[in-house]
Amino acid sequence: MTPPLTIAVPRGALMGDTLDLLDRLGVDTAEVRANDRKLLFADIGIVTMRPSDVPTYVEAGAADIGITGKDVLTEQSEREVYELLDLHYGFCRMVVASVDGPDPAVEALRRLGIVRIATKYLKTASRYFEATGRQAEIVEVKGSVELAPLTGLAEAIVDLTATGTTMRENGLVEREHLFDSTARLIANPVAHKLKAAAIDDLVARIRDLELTRAG
Numbered sequence: 001m002t003p004p005l006t007i008a009v010p011r012g013a014l015m016g017d018t019l020d021l022l023d024r025l026g027v028d029t030a031e032v033r034a035n036d037r038k039l040l041f042a043d044i045g046i047v048t049m050r051p052s053d054v055p056t057y058v059e060a061g062a063a064d065i066g067i068t069g070k071d072v073l074t075e076q077s078e079r080e081v082y083e084l085l086d087l088h089y090g091f092c093r094m095v096v097a098s099v100d101g102p103d104p105a106v107e108a109l110r111r112l113g114i115v116r117i118a119t120k121y122l123k124t125a126s127r128y129f130e131a132t133g134r135q136a137e138i139v140e141v142k143g144s145v146e147l148a149p150l151t152g153l154a155e156a157i158v159d160l161t162a163t164g165t166t167m168r169e170n171g172l173v174e175r176e177h178l179f180d181s182t183a184r185l186i187a188n189p190v191a192h193k194l195k196a197a198a199i200d201d202l203v204a205r206i207r208d209l210e211l212t213r214a215g
C-alpha cells in the first residue's frame with residue numbers, strides 16, 4: 001500500500017530523534033536505520049536529506065511534510081511552507097561568539113566601523129547586524145565555523161551552540177543570543193489542503209504523544 005504522506009527526514013543531528021518520533025507514530029524505521037547511504041524509502045514514505053534541503057523538497061511538493069530546525073527555517077524565510085508544530089527536540093541556540101577576553105568584534109567596530117562575521121547562516125547574520133545597526137562583512141564558511149576567529153578570518157561568528165563544548169574547546173565565548181531553535185514539522189501548502197485528513201491526523205497523534213509524555 002502507498003503511504004498516505006511522503007515525509008522529508010533530516011540526516012545528521014536531528015535524525016535520531018526524528019526516527020524515534022516516527023517509530024512512536026507506528027512507522028517502522030528499521031530499514032532507514034540499517035541503510036546509511038540509501039536515501040529513498042518509498043514503502044514507508046520517507047526521504048532522507050540534509051536538514052537545509054528539507055524546505056526545498058517540501059516547498060516543491062517532492063515531500064508532503066518534513067522536519068527541520070527552526071534555524072534552517074529562519075535562514076530560508078522566503079520558502080513557502082507551513083510550519084505546523086514545534087517538536088521540542090534538537091534544542092540549540094543561535095549566538096554571536098568571539099574569542100575570550102576583550103571582544104575583538106567590539107574593537108573592530110570601534111576602530112574601523114565594520115566587523116567581519118563568519119557564518120553558515122548568511123541571511124540570519126546579515127539581518128541581525130543590520131537590525132542592530134552595525135555594519136558587518138559576512139564571510140561564508142561551510143562548517144567548523146569556530147575556526148574563523150582563531151585564524152583571523154573574522155572577528156566573530158554567528159553559529160549554533162548546544163552543549164557549549166565546541167566553543168569552549170576553541171576558547172570562544174557567547175556574546176549575544178539571537179534565538180533558540182528546535183525541530184519543526186513543516187508542510188507543503190497544497191498537500192496541506194489536498195491531504196488535510198492525513199496531515200491533521202499526524203499532527204493530532206504527535207500532540208497526543210507529547211501529552212502522554214508530559215503526563
Ligand SMILES: Nc1ncnc2c1ncn2[C@@H]1O[C@H](COP(=O)(O)OP(=O)(O)OP(=O)(O)O)[C@@H](O)[C@H]1O
Pocket residue numbers: 011012013014050051052053068069070071072090091092160161162163181182183
Ligand atoms: N549541537 C547541536 N545539538 C542539537 N541540534 C543541533 C546541533 N547542531 C545543529 N543542530 C540542529 O540540527 C540541524 C542539523 O545539524 P547538522 O550539523 O546535523 O547538519 P549539517 O550537516 O550542518 O546540515 P546542513 O548542511 O543542512 O546545514 C541544525 O540545523 C540544527 O537545527
Ligand SMILES: O=P(O)(O)OC[C@H]1O[C@H](OP(=O)(O)OP(=O)(O)O)[C@H](O)[C@@H]1O
Pocket residue numbers: 013142143144145146159160161162163164165166167
Ligand atoms: O555546543 P555544541 O554541543 O558543541 O554544538 C555546537 C556545534 O554543533 C554544530 O556543529 P555541527 O555538528 O552541525 O557541524 P558543522 O561545523 O558542520 O556545522 C554547530 O555548528 C557547532 O559547531
